[in-house]
Amino acid sequence: xxxxxxxxxxxxxxxxxxxxxxxxxxxxxxxxxxxxxxxxxxxxxxxxxxxxxxxxxxxxxxxxxxxxxxxxxxxxxxxxxxxxxxxxxxxxxxxxxxxxxxxxxxxxxxxxxxxxxxxxxxxxxxxxxxxxxxxxxxxxxxxxxxxxxxxxxxxxxxxxxxxxxxxxxxxxxxxxxxxxxxxxxxxxxxxxxxxxxxxxxxxxxxxxxxxxxxxxxxxxxxxxxxxxxxxxxxxxxxxxxxxxxxxxxxxxxxxxxx
Numbered sequence: 001x002x003x004x005x006x007x008x009x010x011x012x013x014x015x016x017x018x019x020x021x022x023x024x025x026x027x028x029x030x031x032x033x034x035x036x037x038x039x040x041x042x043x044x045x046x047x048x049x050x051x052x053x054x055x056x057x058x059x060x061x062x063x064x065x066x067x068x069x070x071x072x073x074x075x076x077x078x079x080x081x082x083x084x085x086x087x088x089x090x091x092x093x094x095x096x097x098x099x100x101x102x103x104x105x106x107x108x109x110x111x112x113x114x115x116x117x118x119x120x121x122x123x124x125x126x127x128x129x130x131x132x133x134x135x136x137x138x139x140x141x142x143x144x145x146x147x148x149x150x151x152x153x154x155x156x157x158x159x160x161x162x163x164x165x166x167x168x169x170x171x172x173x174x175x176x177x178x179x180x181x182x183x184x185x186x187x188x189x190x191x192x193x194x195x196x197x198x199x200x201x202x203x204x205x206x207x208x209x210x211x212x213x214x215x216x217x218x219x220x221x222x223x224x225x226x227x228x229x230x231x232x233x234x235x236x237x238x239x240x241x242x243x244x245x246x247x248x249x250x251x252x253x254x255x256x257x258x
Contacts, residue, residue, distance in 0.1 A: 003085040008095040011116060023120035024051040024091065026113060028130065030169070031056050033074040034083040035187045037125065037158040037167045044123035044153055046088040053091040054084050055113065061097045063217060072219035074173055076195035079254075093117060106136020110144055119145075122152045160186060179222030181257045191229075193256040194218070194246070201251055209251050214244040221257070228255040 025045040031038045031054065045052040058077055062070040075083075077094075084092060093113075095101060104112075109130055113119040122145055128138040136144070142152040157166035165171065167187050175184040176192060184192040198216055201209040213220045221241050228239045230252035239255065240247040248255070 003081060003089065004091045005081070006091060006093045008093065008101070011093055012112070022050060023118045024053040025049055025121040025123070026053045026055055026117070026119045027123045028055040028113075028128070029125070030060055031080055031084075032060060032169045033172045033188055034080055034087075035158075035167050035169065035172050036160075036189050039087060039189060040155050040158050041123050041125065042084070042087045042089060044155055045121065048121050048123070048153075050120075051091055051118075052089050053093060053117065053119075054089050055093045055095070055117075056080070057095045057097050059097060061102075064097055065102075070217070071173060071177070072213070072217050074169065074176065074219060076198060076216070076218065078197060079193070079195045103132050106131025106134075106141065107144055110136070110141060114145075114148060114150060119150060122150060123155055124152070126154045126156055128154075173219060176219055176221050179224055181221060181226070185257075191256040191258065192221075193254060194220075195254050196246070197253040201248075204247055207249060209248050211246040211248070212244065213246065220244045220246065227258040229258060230255045 025048045027041040027045050029038065029041070042052070042054065060070070060073055063073070081092060110119075122141070124138055124141060126138050128141065130136050130141070138154050142154060145152040159166055172184050172187045175181070175187065181192050194213070195218075196211050199211045199213070201211050204210045223242050224240075226239050226241065227236060228248075229236050230248065230250060231254045235250060236258070237249050246255075
């Protein structure tokens with residue numbers, strides 16, 4: 001399966017591209033880390049079908065409008081798209097968040113997804129909100145959609161066995177920053193990994209290379225040494241992390257923490 005990427009501007013100006021595959025089951029969100037809670041949403045649209053479609057953002061809106069509180073991305077857009085495809089998503093509507101988009105009311109946004117994207121089913125989290133000043137919550141979104149005959153499922157938060165706190169991107173981010181990569185992996189349902197493909201490595205001497213995650217506003221684990229699996233090549237080696245930088249003995253496009 002090849003993942004179809006539809007840019008938001010193309011979606012608005014050339015709706016035939018979005019309609020080409022017919023009706024769609026959709027979910028909406030930032031999906032940073034694509035953790036188990038996100039996966040529950042995606043499983044809902046994949047099982048419901050047709051044309052499971054994720055509506056997401058090229059950049060985390062917090063990066064653009066809440067710089068002081070934004071700690072950095074867990075995943076690059078490249079990572080997110082790869083996980084989406086692996087979970088069975090067939091289309092992604094990719095939004096470049098802007099002042100113009102920010103002012104779209106929730107009802108108008110949902111209407112656009114239905115009229116231009118063929119939304120025939122929607123799955124969102126129970127804490128979902130969208131629209132200008134977050135004017136539309138999950139219950140209102142369901143009411144708007146079901147008034148048009150579009151079934152809408154409100155998916156409950158996912159909780160790990162033996163825990164009370166829901167899985168969330170903020171929990172996963174805190175786990176990574178503290179160096180608790182075992183918890184980060186449990187929340188994600190996979191080993192925590194970093195995309196390095198968009199970072200130009202610096203030469204650190206002694207045949208080592210340094211990747212500055214801060215240059216792309218991506219978070220790094222706590223200071224320390226970690227065993228990682230690098231790609232391409234599948235080499236297991238030691239990575240040193242300090243001050244938002246990854247020091248590796250080889251060049252790599254991505255790595256997973258063992």
